[in-house]
């Protein structure tokens with residue numbers, strides 16, 4: 001996949017989930033295009049591998065983004081100028097239908113996928129509003145487009161990502177800040193998605209076998225995320241961009 005030389009030169013971009021999968025591919029592409037990256041991950045080991053293996057201006061923050069104190073830590077690491085935020089970190093549920101949801105799964109999935117995204121976005125808006133510019137990209141999912149791509153907690157969380165994206169775009173696009181989301185289909189990453197429900201297996205299995213397109217590479221998602229972060233997407237805000245091999249059109 002080719003890069004756009006110097007597209008992010010002089011820019012500081014925060015990437016959550018930067019230690020693996022789609023987040024790591026996003027970090028790599030931003031670095032290849034001249035950016036400075038603040039890579040956030042709950043796994044310190046993954047961040048160590050990242051800086052061992054990728055040469056460039058990377059500041060790492062090992063933190064659980066559900067900890068409210070992490071926002072200040074991440075903003076401190078970024079410094080006064082923040083050009084972009086990619087809210088990539090997320091977790092799956094166990095494909096639980098509503099009657100089988102545990103409070104623990106519900107709370108954790110919503111905490112990581114929704115509340116942490118809100119807190120960090122709220123945090124970066126202060127410096128972005130001071131400069132009157134910035135780009136925020138959230139990672140949704142096919143599960144934000146339909147009811148048949150995950151369990152109920154994850155589906156709920158990714159529909160919330162879409163609403164959060166559109167509302168943030170509505171309020172802040174006139175102030176120079178764009179907010180968009182990408183909605184991936186299946187991607188080859190380290191995300192864990194075990195089936196914990198017999199009924200979900202029975203109900204979803206046949207749909208998955210017939211509808212799911214090919215599994216994408218994380219780089220294919222990074223291409224879309226970095227495009228939305230960049231000035232190439234200067235007139236795009238409030239979009240939910242399906243990057244799913246056409247799954248949403250089925």
Ligand SMILES: NC(=O)c1ccc[n+]([C@@H]2O[C@H](COP(=O)([O-])OP(=O)(O)OC[C@H]3O[C@@H](n4cnc5c(N)ncnc54)[C@H](O)[C@@H]3O)[C@@H](O)[C@H]2O)c1
Pocket residue numbers: 016017018019020021022023040041042043046063064065066088089090091092112139140141142183184185186187188189190191192
């Ligand atoms: N892989 C897929 O098929 C797929 C499909 C649709 C959407 N997504 C979404 O893409 C995003 C990235 O997922 P991925 O597939 O690259 O997964 P991944 O597990 O490979 O990477 C996610 C990274 O986020 C980190 N993380 C998780 N919880 C965290 C927390 N509380 N604080 C800080 N870091 C945390 C993990 O340690 C991991 O390194 C997620 O939002 C996911 O919902 C993935």
